[in-house]
Amino acid sequence: MARPLAEWHLPSSVTLGSSVRARGIEREIRRRLPWSTRKSLTVETGKVVLHMPDAEAAEFDALSAIVGDVLPEFATLPILPSEAEDILSISSRERHKWLDDGCLQSAGTKTVKLRGRAKAVTFHVFTPGFIEHVLDTGLPEIWREEDIVTAAENRRRAAGKAALTRAGKRSAKSRKAAPDPDEQETGLDGWEEFEAEGLLR
Numbered sequence: 118m119a120r121p122l123a124e125w126h127l128p129s130s131v132t133l134g135s136s137v138r139a140r141g142i143e144r145e146i147r148r149r150l151p152w153s154t155r156k157s158l159t160v161e162t163g164k165v166v167l168h169m170p171d172a173e174a175a176e177f178d179a180l181s182a183i184v185g186d187v188l189p190e191f192a193t194l195p196i197l198p199s200e201a202e203d204i205l206s207i208s209s210r211e212r213h214k215w216l217d218d219g220c221l222q223s224a225g226t227k228t229v230k231l232r233g234r235a236k237a238v239t240f241h242v243f244t245p246g247f248i249e250h251v252l253d254t255g256l257p258e259i260w261r262e263e264d265i266v267t268a269a270e271n272r273r274r275a276a277g278k279a280a281l282t283r284a285g286k287r288s289a290k291s292r293k294a295a296p297d298p299d300e301q302e303t304g305l306d307g308w309e310e311f312e313a314e315g316l317l318r
Contacts, residue, residue, distance in 0.1 A: 121170040123181045127163055131191050133249060137203040142191050149187050154180055195224055195242035204248055205257050220260050222247055 132138045143160035150158060157169045157180075167184055169177050196204070201221075202212055215221045223241040230237040251257065 121168060121172070121177070123167045123177075123184070125165040125184065125188055127160065127165050127188075128192075129163070130249070131194075131245070133196075133204045133245065133252065135200055135203045138196065138200040141197060141200055142194070145191070145194065146184060146187060149183055150180060158184065193245065195227065196245055196248050197227075197242060198240050201243050201248055205252055207257050211257070211261075214264070215260055216241060220256070221251070 127139075127142070132142065139160045139162075143158070143165075146160070146165065147155040147158055154169065154172075154176075157172075158165065158167050160166075165184060165188065167177075167181060169180070172180075198209075198212060201207075202209060207215075212221065216223060221241075221243065224244045224247070225242060226239050227242050228237050228239040
């Protein structure tokens with residue numbers, strides 16, 4: 118008699134509480150199965166389920182063996198960008214910034230060709246252990262506070278630089294508007310007559 122249903126425990130340490138991560142694991146397991154049987158496997162909260170009510174016992178046992186063999190791999194399966202964002206409740210902008218700043222430590226890159234795109238896409242991935250550490254220690258909130266302080270400091274510096282620039286422009290205008298001392302009139306009474314007498318020659 119065929120065995121229509123099999124279940125495997127999926128620890129929370131693997132999904133890290135992320136439905137996006139769970140769907141990624143489901144896609145990865147399905148990728149290992151024959152095309153016609155892929156929809157028979159689902160990942161639910163805390164478990165992986167293979168349900169094949171019409172399968173022959175031999176086929177069901179073979180597919181169950183495949184699932185059982187690949188499950189241990191997912192404890193160390195790299196975390197994708199969308200999964201990291203969901204686990205840490207961060208935005209794509211924050212992920213890019215903190216990756217550039219060195220806060221988020223990349224475990225390397227992965228290149229895939231997405232359906233409907235002519236070019237392949239390369240992106241950074243992360244280790245589950247590191248993402249779990251970031252989550253448990255609340256680092257995103259700390260990084261956000263640091264970003265606020267840095268942004269305020271940058272605005273202060275930019276404002277100071279702009280003020281110095283404006284002051285420099287005003288000073289330059291003042292110097293340009295001031296009359297040339299060599300061209301100033303003497304302001305002395307009778308100077309024209311004095312000069313006409315040729316007393317300075």
